[in-house]
Amino acid sequence: MQRTPILHLLAASLLLCWSAAQAGTVTVVTSFPKELTDAYKKGFEAANAGIKLEVLNKNTTAAIAYIKELSPGQRPDVMWASAPDAFEVLARDKLLTAAPEVKNPHVPAKIGNYPINDPQGLYYGQALAGYGMMWNTRYLQANKLPAPKEWSDLARPEYFGHVAISSPSRSGTTHLTVETMLQGEGWDKGWTQLLEIMGNCAAITDRSFGVPDGVNSGQYGIGMVIDFFGLAGKYSGFPVEFAYPSVTAVVPANIGLVTGGKNVDEAKKFIAYTLSKEGQQLLFDPKISRLPVLPYADLKVPAGYPDVQAVAKRAKVQFDSDLSESRYQVVVSLFDQMVTFRLKELQAATKAIHDAEQKLKAKPNPQAADLLKQARGFAYSPLVGQDNVKNEQFLELFRKNRRDVAVSKQLTGQEELWASKAKANYAKATELANQAAALTR
Structure with a gap:
């Protein structure tokens, strides 16, 4: 007859142990590589x-979806990622909670004209980042x-087949790179330049890590x-260099x-740690090589480190995270339909255009030049124009x-339309470029 109370006591003890274990765990969802998260852990x-x-x-995209899908009390405690527009999405959906006590007062208010912390206090700059090119020397x-x-x-x-990038639908940092180019050049010109570069790409990798790994190993050139x-590859001893183009932006x-995480107090301690002097100093680890939000005067900075x-x-782009957030899904979807899923066709069109241009230089021909101009129009024009992307509806x-079934059907139809149009455009561009080349024989 004594067994029932003993079983109850044992069950209660196990529950207390489980609760204590849960209370002592901070769950962080992040897009950052293991080298960084291991150091902070x-x-x-x-x-x-x-x-x-x-x-x-x-x-980043999967992290946002993961947080949205879970009920309050089941969500991770901390979101940690490079994309400020991703945090704008979470803030809009009331999935972030202000924690003013975690802020480090030594962190400056702005980097350039860009606020390091969210003006509403819902998220905080933990490191700084710019966008550019790394190459294997x-x-x-x-x-x-x-x-x-x-x-x-x-x-x-000359760079045909030597460039690599990841897909912005799979990588928040790549989305920021693409968006920086679009903001720096304007929507239409930006897409034209982007498509010209994408035509020279050897690969569109599934994850952002695939690009630096490929450049470090010499699989890709740029x-x-x-x-x-780029900096992590350089400071870890790989034969790589990195440069910021003039059309770049520095953002947190x-x-x-x-909101709705399991362990609020412990989570706040972790966020505060990442913003502390000790946490900021970790960013200089050669395998991490990030730019801190704390002033360099407060830290031990390695020789030759970039002056953020x-x-x-000198960056030409004052990044607009509200603009980026407003058209986020359009940009990533359009990129996938025009580039990620149509890379072979875009490569073929680009190769045909390059070949025709080279022949036209050696043997000028007005008719061929006109055909080539048409080919470039088909290959490098965005399927969504500036006016469309300003249309709120x-x-x-x-x-x-x-x-939502109706929404999914509508979006799928739109994306299928883009995909078929892109395929037809690249085929037409290849045909016209080949015709131009034939006239120069």
Whole structure:
């Protein structure tokens, strides 16, 4: 007869142990690589006895979807990623909670004209980042290629097959790179330049890590990346260099407290740790190589490290995260339909255009020049124009929940239309370029 109370006591003890274990765990969802999260896990757990850090690695788009799908009390505690527009999405959906006590008062208010922390206090800048190009010096030397200086360089014929980028639908940092180019050049001109460069791409990788890994190993010559990928490769001893083009932006990588997380107090301690002097110093680890939000005067900075304030001053783009957030789904969807899923056709059109241009230089022909101009129009014009992307009704469709059957059907129809149009355009561009080349024989 004594067994029931004993079983109850044992069950209660197990429940208390489980609750204590849960209370001592901070769950962080992040797109950042293992080299970074491992360093912060080790440092934070050493500084906070009894608290564990659980890291869920997801690309930024998947992380947003994951947080949205879970009920309050089941969500991760912290969101940590590079894309400020991703945090705008979470803030809009009331999935972030202000935590003013985590802020480090030594962090400046702005980088250039861009606020480091969210003006509403819902998320905080934890590191700074710019966008540019990394290249393998041995690869370029072996292929007799000059180091690129501007995005426009990557559209030149000599770089055909030597460039790599990841898909913005799979990588928040790539989306920021693409959006920076679109904001810097304007929508129509930006897409034209982007498509010219994409035609020179050897690959569109599934994850952002695939690009720096490929450049570090010499699989690709040049990668379009966020700065820390290039700097980490360089400072880890790989034969790579990195440069910021003039059309770049410096914006914060952010961290925020998720509304409805399990362990609020412990989560706040982790966010505060990442913003502390100790947490900021970790960014200089060669495998991480990020730019801190704390002033360099407060830290031990490695020799030759980029001066982030100088980069911000000369950057031509004052990044507009509200604009980026408003058209986020349009940009990633359009990129996939025109580039990711149609890369072979775009490559073929670009190769035909390059070949025809080379022949036209050797043997000018007005008719061939006109055909070539038409070919470029088909290959490098965006399927959505500037006026469309300013249409709020059009943008709102892409913000709706795809789980709604009617919405999903409408979006799928739109994307299939883009895909078929892109395929037809690239085929027509290839045909016209081949006709132009034939006239120069």
